[in-house]
Each structure stands twice: as structure tokens, then as C-alpha cells.
Amino acid sequence: AMFASKVEQKDGKLEVVREIDGGLETIRVNMPCVISADLRLNEPRYATLPNIMKAKKKKMDKLKPSDLGVDVAPRIEVISVEDPPVREAGATVADVDELVSKLKEKGF
Numbered sequence: 001a002m003f004a005s006k007v008e009q010k011d012g013k014l015e016v017v018r019e020i021d022g023g024l025e026t027i028r029v030n031m032p033c034v035i036s037a038d039l040r041l042n043e044p045r046y047a048t049l050p051n052i053m054k055a056k057k058k059k060m061d062k063l064k065p066s067d068l069g070v071d072v073a074p075r076i077e078v079i080s081v082e083d084p085p086v087r088e089a090g091a092t093v094a095d096v097d098e099l100v101s102k103l104k105e106k107g108f
Contacts (some may be wrong), residue, residue, distance in 0.1 A: 001029050005038040 001007075005024075006017040013028045019038060029035075047055075065072045093099045 001027060001033060001035045003038045004035050005040045007035060007041070 001014070001016040001018065003018045004016045005019055008015045010028075013030055014033060014035070015026060015028050016035065017024055017026050019025075019040075091102070093102060
């Protein structure tokens with residue numbers, strides 16, 4: 001559910017209101033799901049200095065993906081990487097007649 005501006009849980013599903021070109025669209029999605037938030041979804045909270053200092057003192061547990069049962073094996077195989085073709089340099093023309101003749105030579 002992309003660009004969510006309002007999210008509610010109803011009957012084990014999520015009801016997402018999102019903004020589209022023609023107005024608002026309401027969709028229902030099954031969980032688990034991925035939701036991207038619009039700017040209007042939440043008001044940002046700004047951290048106060050005392051809370052920042054408290055957060056610095058908290059211990060953080062370091063976990064590996066295997067501790068959470070997550071498989072991080074690569075699933076994408078890069079076959080090749082190529083540079084785009086080099087473009088020809090542009091040419092300056094003196095007038096419209098010269099431009100038309102050059103275009104005819106190129107087949108345009």
C-alpha cells in the first residue's frame with residue numbers, strides 16, 4: 001500500500017487511505033504487508049535533550065540475521081554490466097538550408 005495517509009485495522013486486515021490524482025482511494029490489504037507513508041500520516045516528534053542523553057546510556061543488543069531466522073542469501077544474479085553507447089558530438093550549422101541538407105544525409 002503506497003503513499004498511505006491513514007491506516008486502520010479492521011477485521012484482521014488493514015484499511016489504507018491513499019491520495020491519488022483524482023482524490024482519495026481506500027484499499028484493504030491482508031497482513032503481513034508493506035506500507036509506504038505519505039507526509040500526512042504522522043506528525044514528527046522532536047527528541048528533547050534529556051531523552052537524547054537517556055538514549056545514549058541504553059544498551060543495544062546486537063543480533064545476527066540467523067538469530068531472527070532470516071535468510072540473507074543473495075537472490076539476484078548480475079549477468080553483465082555495460083556502459084551506454086557513447087553519443088556522437090553535436091555539429092553547428094550556419095543556417096536552415098544546411099540543417100535540412102544534413103538531416104537528409106542522415107535519413108531523417
